[in-house]
Amino acid sequence: MPWPLYLALKQLFPTGRRFPFFTFISILGVALGVGLLIVCISVMGGFGREIRNMIVNTQGEVQVRSEGLMQDPRAVMDAIEKVPGVLATTPFAEGVVMLQYQNKPAFPAIQGVDANRVDRVIPLRQFIVAGEYDALDDDRVILSAQLAMTLGARLGSRISVYSPLLLEKLKTDEILIPRELEVCGIFEIGHQQLDSSVVIVTLRTMQELYGLGRAVHGVNVKLGEGIDPDRATADINRALPVDGVAKSWMDANQEFLFVLQLEKNMIFFLLLFIIVVAAFSVASSLLIAVVRKTREIGLLGALGASPGQVAACFCCQGVIIGIVGTAAGLGLGFAVVHFRNDLVAGFTRLTGSQAALERFYQFSQLPAYLSRTDLLLIISSALIVSTLAGLLPAWRAAKLKPVEALRSE
Amino acid sequence: MSNRPPILQARGLHKSYASGARRLQVLRGVELTVLSGESVSIRGESGSGKSTLLNLLSGLDAPDAGELQWEGEATLSAARRGRLIGLVFQSFYLVPELDALDNVLLAARLQGPIGAAERARACDLLGRVGLADRTGHIPGKLSGGERQRVAIARALMNKPPLILADEPTGNLDEGSGEAVIDLLLALCAESGCALVLVTHNAAHANRCARRLFLREGGFHPV
Structure with a gap:
């Protein structure tokens, strides 16, 4: 030494x-x-x-949106899935609704997901703490845990859903008939905001509630392990049909x-x-x-x-x-x-x-x-x-x- | 004796210090040759310049004028000084954090990596100065005489051809002082190294082969 x-x-x-x-x-x-x-x-x-995990687990690594509605999501998904590094895609529609259960109202965000495709991109199944993810169909809804607690809703409870489309009916003096959905599951992500104000329905239910027809608001994309989201996003943007812009989760949450x-x-x-x-x-x-x-x-x-x-x-x-x-x-x-x-x-x-x-x-x-x-x-x-x-x-x-x-x- | 080669040669050494507005001339043309294996004592009154001369002889300080040669060379780097000269001080200057053995080994460490041979020599030297059972003691646990004996062992560690001792008994009682001088002379004689002993004590000085008296900046007959 x-x-x-x-x-x-x-x-x-x-x-x-x-x-x-x-x-x-x-x-x-x-x-x-x-x-x-x-x-x-x-x-x-x-x-x-x-x-990062919360964003990726709820939106995928890349999200593709169009300026208005995405009228032909199938074509968009086909184009995206050809991009190297892309593992899966799933369409979504989103908005805000009013829920009512036993005279208790709530105004959560609503996500319409393709029940057959969504778990290839977003691991919803792992966040279910009560009920069955597979039970989700056009007459059922999955509530976030704190929202269910606030409403006092349990599995099997039937809740009333009022969408903005119903307001249009008010203008023509039609009677407001809410959509009745049965609670088939409760999820908890571990993020206070999402756990207190999100409900999940099937894409078809959401399209009906918002009168979207076959259109969606966007497509979530899952990438392979170790794929650089920025590079993949650039590749997806090049492959997209005219209407649609892909943003990586980092771009979308840049600020x-x-x-x-x-x-x-x-x-x-x-x-x-x-x-x-x-x-x-x-x-x-x-x-x-x-x-x-x-x-x-x-x-x-x-x-x-x-x-x-x-x-x-x-x-x-x-x-x-x-x-x-x-x-x-x-x-x-x-x-x-x-x-x-x-x-x-x-x-x-x-x-x-x-x-x-x-x-x-x-x-x-x-x-x-x-x-x-x-x-x-x-x-x-x-x-x-x-x-x-x-x-x-x-x-x-x-x-x-x-x-x-x-x-x- | 005269057939032995000179280990140290000093010619015309001058040294002065600033003392207020004027300079105090301490050494005025000192001439000294120390032969290999020779013992030389330098006596003098306080302030006569003994320690100043020793600092020049050890290369720790530079003369204002004059010439010095160690084994025929005029330059003395720090590393060469460590190999050539063993120094013994009045105040021992042991490193308080190191035990006796490590204090002795320090002289060798400064020259390069140490091994079993150096450790054995350090233990042997401590045995010769009567501290075989105190190798693990730190200086704070040793008496003044024992500390000076550790310092002597350290000075001899690198087998230097020259030992310069500056009043090695100055901080010791009479009995311990006698023992230290006995030891120093015996070990130097045994190892064949030259000794320059600076002391106040006439009896200690008289035990060296050559005796010098420093006064008014130069050597005078005793």
Whole structure:
């Protein structure tokens, strides 16, 4: 082992001392900064990933819409399915309706899906928490969990559906007769907004409710594993008949994703200052060590050490603090991330804020995801900042002349 | 003795320091030749320039004028100093975080990677200075005399041909001081290295083969 590294280790972890206070405090500072970065960036990454999954699981990776109605969805789907990388397509129609059950009204979004094709693109079946997805037909409806709870509807309940088309009938003084649908299933995606205000019916039911004829509003597209959505979207756009524009889930949610990324970057930037402050504390402690060890530095010079080697000794101390602090911070951060839901549950139990958490943050569980890039960014930032912290003390130590250092009191 | 090659040659060394507005001339043309294996003592009053001279002889400081040669070469890099000169200081200067063995090995580490041979030599040296059972003790757990013995072992670690000792007994009681001088002279004689001993103590100085007295910037007969 090169002696500057050896001596740096010995000075940080002296022989016969189990608890070197300066070393412990310095490492703790870096560890806290890295740990906080891991936790915050993981949770922000988790939110991003949940949102991505939610969008892809409810819309597919690519959504094709036309300016008005898509009159011939079959032709559009045939064209899209010829594009390399496309696994499946499914048409949809969407809108807003009024529901009524036992005099309780609600105004949810309604999705009309092709029951025979939809689960090739959107894994609706996995979100069903009560009833049967396969029972969905033109006289039945699947409700989102919180909406069913709000209405008090259960499996087998018959709910009245009023579509905007009925308003047209009011103009000609016709009697409003709502469509009666039986609840055959209840789904829960884990996203508060979708779980509280969406109903799913067959495409035919939706076409009847909105008077669409055979037209649809768009087509959802599923891509193969590892296919780049942007490239596939461009290919689909080239293959589309004249009316229709494909947008990847990223394009469709560009502004939202930008805000999410901006928030993540800001959090990274702000929390990095914790490491910077810790690094100042390391630099300050090492500078004090240089003053305290002036005669030892002189001795090293007298015994044959070059100024560069003396500098390397102090620089190594910054690097070692950075490495050990980063490792400890990773352990701390991943431990907190692992037990995040228990910690949040404990906190919300104490403050009675479980419902508020779900309402404001949309997720019932705190998500976490740390990409390899984010992890490398955190590790390299911590190591670079800690190394920089050792440079100033190292420079001061290297500047000392052995003969003057040995004479110092 | 005169057939031995010179290990250190100093010619016309001058050194002065700024003292307020004027310069204080400490050394005025010092001439000194130390032969291989020779022991030389330098005595002098406080402020006579003994430590200044030793700093010049060890290459830690540069003279204002004059010439120095170590084994016939006028240049002395830090690494060469580590190989050529063993230094013993009045204040020991042990690294407090290292135990006795590692303090001795430090001199070897600075020269390159160490192995079993270096460890064995360090243990042997500590045994010779009577600290075989204290190798794992940090300096804080050793007495002044024991610390100085560790420093002597460190000075001898790289088998240097020259030992420069600056008042090695200055911080020790009389008994410990005697023991340290005995040890230093014996080990230097045994290993064949030259010794330049700077001391206040006339009895210690008299034990060296050649005795010099530094006064008014130059050597005078004792």
